[in-house]
Amino acid sequence: QLQLQESGPGLVKPSETLSLTCTVSAGSVRSSNYYWGWIRQPPGKGLEWIGSIYYSGTTYYSPSLKSRVTISVDTSKNQFSLELRSVTAADTAVYYCARHPGTGVGNWFFDLWGRGTLVTVSS
Amino acid sequence: SFELTQPPSVSVSPGQIASITCSGEKLGDKYACWYQQKPGQSPVLVIHQDTKRPSGIPERFSGSNSGNTATLTISGTQAMDEADYYCQAWDFNTVVFGGGTKLTVL
Numbered sequence: 001q002l003q004l005q006e007s008g009p010g011l012v013k014p015s016e017t018l019s020l021t022c023t024v025s026a027g028s029v030r031s032s033n034y035y036w037g038w039i040r041q042p043p044g045k046g047l048e049w050i051g052s053i054y055y056s057g058t059t060y061y062s063p064s065l066k067s068r069v070t071i072s073v074d075t076s077k078n079q080f081s082l083e084l085r086s087v088t089a090a091d092t093a094v095y096y097c098a099r100h101p102g103t104g105v106g107n108w109f110f111d112l113w114g115r116g117t118l119v120t121v122s123s
Numbered sequence: 124s125f126e127l128t129q130p131p132s133v134s135v136s137p138g139q140i141a142s143i144t145c146s147g148e149k150l151g152d153k154y155a156c157w158y159q160q161k162p163g164q165s166p167v168l169v170i171h172q173d174t175k176r177p178s179g180i181p182e183r184f185s186g187s188n189s190g191n192t193a194t195l196t197i198s199g200t201q202a203m204d205e206a207d208y209y210c211q212a213w214d215f216n217t218v219v220f221g222g223g224t225k226l227t228v229l
Contacts, residue, residue: 037218047158047166047209049218060216063124096165106172108213109156113165 002027004097004114012091012121018084022097022114029078030055035100037110038071038082040093048093052100053080060103087121094118125214127221134227141197143224145210148191153212155193157186160223161206169208170195202228 008020022036029036037052051061053071061069065084073080084091095117098110127147135141145155155173158166168177170186173193183198193212197204205228210221 046223047211047220049220052218063217103216105213106154108154108218109168109171109211110158110166111168111171111177113167116165 002099002112004099004112006095006097006114006117008117008119010118010120012087012119013123014088014121015086018082018087018091018095018119018121020082020095020097020117020119021079022081024078024080029073029080030075033101035060035102036073036080037098037100039096039098039110039113040091041096041116042090042093050082050084050095052103054103089121092119092121125212125217125219127210127212127219129208129210129221129224131222132225132227134229135197135200136229137202138199141200141204141226141228143195143197143208143210143226145193145195145221146191147193147212147219150191150193150212151189153188153214155186155188155210155212157184157193157195158209158211159204159206160209166209197226200226200228204228 003025005023012018035052038050051071053059068085070083097114099112101107157170160166173188185196209223
């Protein structure tokens with residue numbers, strides 16, 4: 001059964017870059033049927049979409065984060081990654097990677113999620 | 124920008140029907156989906172494309188979407204359904220989540 005697993009530092013200093021990787025197991029990030037996304041959730045708050053990527057490299061970003069975010073894919077490692085630059089305490093959150101079945105109308109729903117990883121921004 | 128609004132909390136007695144609403148401009152013209160999230164766990168998709176239940180989701184979960192409001196209905200609510208519920212839709216290549224509703228089963 002396909003699984004997603006987030007990994008990366010749990011602590012990042014203000015003004016630095018947050019970097020996370022999502023490893024796809026028992027499946028392929030090269031699947032033509034799916035996009036791969038990042039969603040975050042500040043402690044005690046709601047969900048916020050960060051962006052999504054297709055294995056070809058096509059990306060979609062949240063307008064509110066677009067200037068600070070890069071999502072990339074490494075098909076050789078079966079991984080996709082998130083970089084969030086110039087972080088502040090407001091970027092402290094649980095970061096989830098997830099899968100959605102494409103970008104056609106009606107396909108923007110996340111049917112498989114990783115377990116999430118807490119990233120704290122603090123000096 | 125497109126926004127989705129949910130009530131912060133809903134309470135229901137065991138065995139009764141729980142309804143959670145999600146409001147957004149012309150939401151009925153888009154597809155809505157719903158996630159259940161229990162404390163310390165990842166969200167789980169319970170409804171997609173307005174009315175479709177993923178495999179493994181109990182039949183007591185159903186959805187509808189018309190006008191400006193999407194609704195998640197849980198029939199015969201059980202204690203295990205106590206959780207946070209989030210609606211989500213897509214608008215011009217942007218994913219939008221509602222603020223979430225805490226469902227309490229009293």
